[in-house]
Amino acid sequence: MSPTIPLAILLVILATLILFIIFPRAATKSHSNHGRGKLPPGPTPLPIIGNLHQLTTLPHRGLQSLSKKYGPIMSLRLGQVQAVVVSSPEAAELFLKTHDTAFASRPKVQASEYMSYGTKGMAFTEYGPYWRNVRKLCTLQLLSASKIESFTASRGEEVAALVESLRGAAAARELVDVSRKIADYVPYLAPLDLQGYTRRMKKVSKGIDKVLEKIIMAHEQGASEEGHHHKDFVDVLLSLVNQPMNPQDQHVYIIDRTNIKAILLDMVVAAFDTSATSIEWTLSEVLKNPRVTQNLQEEVERVTGMDKMVEERDLEKLDYLDMVVKESFRLHPVAPLLVPRESMEDITVEGYFIPKNSRIIVNTWTIGRDPNVWSENVEEFFPERFINSKIDLRGYDFRLLPFGSGRRGCPGAHLGIVTIQLVLAQLVHCFSWDLPSGVETKDIDMSEKFGLSMGRENHLLAKPTYRLNARSM
Ligand code: HEM
Structure with missing residues (x-):
């Protein structure tokens, strides 16, 4: 491989990083909501990893402290994935009952030892x-x-x-x-x-x-x-x-x-x-x-x-x-x-x-x-x-x-x-x-x-x- 290719990749990554560091929320918004409304409030995501670093070894506890600051419907970036964290009974009712149909699918989880048969089981299978x-x-x-x-x-x-x-x-x-x-x-x-x-x-x-x-x-x-x-x-x-x-x-x-x-x-x-x-x-x-x-x-x-x-x-x-x-x-x-x-x-x-x-x-x-x-x-x-x-x-x-x-x-x-x-x-x-x-x-x-x-x-x-x-x- 030519030595200039990794250098070029590095430059692109650096440029992207700088862009994200300067305009993290703007970058997130333009990717995720296409101008159709505001995402729930949430901590500013870092480039690439988003908010993954804030989850800590016991993520439910890390998310608890974040939700105390940002509220019961909170927006996070987990790497490239847009996530919403729900932390009150009222909000849970909205997601699991009022709008249950819209949220009834499961994400495709990679590399789980239990996923060896693809999505032919029940728990991790997409809605359908x-x-x-x-x-x-x-x-x-x-x-x-x-x-x-x-x-x-x-x-x-x-x-x-x-x-x-x-x-x-x-x-x-x-x-x-x-x-x-x-x-x-x-x-x-x-x-x-x-x-x-x-x-x-x-x-x-x-x-x-x-x-x-x-x-x-x-x-x-x-x-x-x-x-x-x-x-x-x-x-x-x-x-x-x-x-x-x-x-x-x-x-x-x-x-x-x-x-x-x-x-x-x-x-x-x-x-x-x-x-x-x-x-x-x-x-x-x-x-x-x-x-x-x-x-x-x-x-x-x-x-x-x-x-x-x-x-x-x-x-x-x-x-x-x-x-x-x-x-x-x-x-x-x-x-x-x-x-x-x-x-x-x-x-x-x-x-x-x-x-x-x-x-x-x-x-x-x-x-x-x-x-x-x-x-x-x-x-x-x-x-x-x-x-x-x-x-x-x-x-x-x-x-x-x-x-x-x-x-x-x-x-x-x-x-x-x-x-x-x-x-x-x-x-x-x-x-x-x-x-x-x-x-x-x-x-x-x-x-x-x-x-x-x-x-x-x-x-x-x-x-x-x-x-x-x-x-x-
Ligand atoms: C103390 C015992 C158990 C606890 C705490 C528990 C908890 C849970 C939770 C939290 C979910 C996800 C629910 C959601 O997304 O809203 C779930 C799903 C599921 N549980 Fe249990 N569970 C227990 C016992 C069982 C038993 C005994 C079975 C079957 C023999 C079972 C089979 C399943 C299946 C198949 C799903 C996936 C359902 C779907 O995605 O449609 N669980 N369970």
């Missing part, structure tokens, strides 16, 4: 007939109330296995790495025969396709890995191979192996870490607050008694448990910025112009910690704030949005809530928990680690003591 059909299929075949109900017994067995294994640790007076253990026993994948595969999948970062192939082949041969077989979601999907997903629809999709792998992978990813992490956060708060532990134990004891484990049908009577889980989601939403959306058209919201293909980020973490929404004690874990309140967490109340809302809201919210409540109730009912010697409740570290789902930075360690009457289980 394919996504609609996959969502319908999953909602009916996997996540409907009757399907969830039909797996109650298997969930119970899986939770019983968790209790049994913790009981072993209790008898040996062992310290348990709760973070690891609970992640091993999130129960609802068991009825789908995915649990074992999920553990393996986590170990083999590069072998996801192979693992999925094995799952499918095992099902095709009519036998699961454990040597028994009951009809599950994979079977349902396999029974649809080579058939149109949506015979009545205008766009007909024929289901092939890649569709099945993509949908399966999406389900595992969306369901698994989110739930394990939510249980971990909730238990951390419960252990940090002995008053809450006591209230919870008294409630479960009243409803279930000390002779047996909690049953799923007990959950609807456990009001305090419900409030504890809500409070935990308020402070620790595992998807603090939800899953990004993308605008499908130019649109004006609250007088601000939002160009097509903008990325929409809803900072639900900030909403959960806004004193104007929750009163002054926002940082305190105080489940009683939900007494006599109708605040729901499934996406109907924009003050509490751990599962998002609207067309792209989480289709697994009901299953997720049942699972978290069941596991948590069991853990506090069957065991009392001591912290490692020398550690006090105030020392329980609540630092966050940003990731696909936002978990604890450090593992939670505690020593269980079995507390039910001896012959129970």
Whole structure:
């Protein structure tokens, strides 16, 4: 290559940099709104990187401080991408309800390990007939109330296995790495025969396709890995191979192996870490607050008694448990910025112009910690704030949005809530928990680690003591 070419490129870059440094807002505007209105207010973007440097290692926190300055509808540049950050219940309602259709797509996310099948799954697929059909299929075949109900017994067995294994640790007076253990026993994948595969999948970062192939082949041969077989979601999907997903629809999709792998992978990813992490956060708060532990134990004891484990049908009577889980989601939403959306058209919201293909980020973490929404004690874990309140967490109340809302809201919210409540109730009912010697409740570290789902930075360690009457289980 001629040495003059890199020099020329360098000069062009330099000239562009200078132009951006002098006229950053003007440059941004002319690229993004084509003179059709003003963008929401926001910090001045740097050349090339835009505002990426302001996101910090915990972006929800970095965005919280920015939104305090620029308001609940804020404009940012993430590299070359125009983004809008939403940080109040009122603004969230505008984006996720009033104008939900305009913001119902997802941006194409590059190089995700979970994207190996392109956009044939659900969570990262752009809005359109394919996504609609996959969502319908999953909602009916996997996540409907009757399907969830039909797996109650298997969930119970899986939770019983968790209790049994913790009981072993209790008898040996062992310290348990709760973070690891609970992640091993999130129960609802068991009825789908995915649990074992999920553990393996986590170990083999590069072998996801192979693992999925094995799952499918095992099902095709009519036998699961454990040597028994009951009809599950994979079977349902396999029974649809080579058939149109949506015979009545205008766009007909024929289901092939890649569709099945993509949908399966999406389900595992969306369901698994989110739930394990939510249980971990909730238990951390419960252990940090002995008053809450006591209230919870008294409630479960009243409803279930000390002779047996909690049953799923007990959950609807456990009001305090419900409030504890809500409070935990308020402070620790595992998807603090939800899953990004993308605008499908130019649109004006609250007088601000939002160009097509903008990325929409809803900072639900900030909403959960806004004193104007929750009163002054926002940082305190105080489940009683939900007494006599109708605040729901499934996406109907924009003050509490751990599962998002609207067309792209989480289709697994009901299953997720049942699972978290069941596991948590069991853990506090069957065991009392001591912290490692020398550690006090105030020392329980609540630092966050940003990731696909936002978990604890450090593992939670505690020593269980079995507390039910001896012959129970
Ligand atoms: C504690 C448990 C869970 C949490 C906190 C959670 C949270 C979320 C959030 C925040 C979104 C994005 C919503 C939005 O953009 O408005 C989402 C989407 C999704 N979730 Fe969940 N989720 C959980 C459990 C589950 C379960 C159990 C399943 C299925 C078995 C599931 C499947 C999905 C799918 C497929 C999507 C994508 C939906 C779409 O794009 O159309 N999730 N979830």
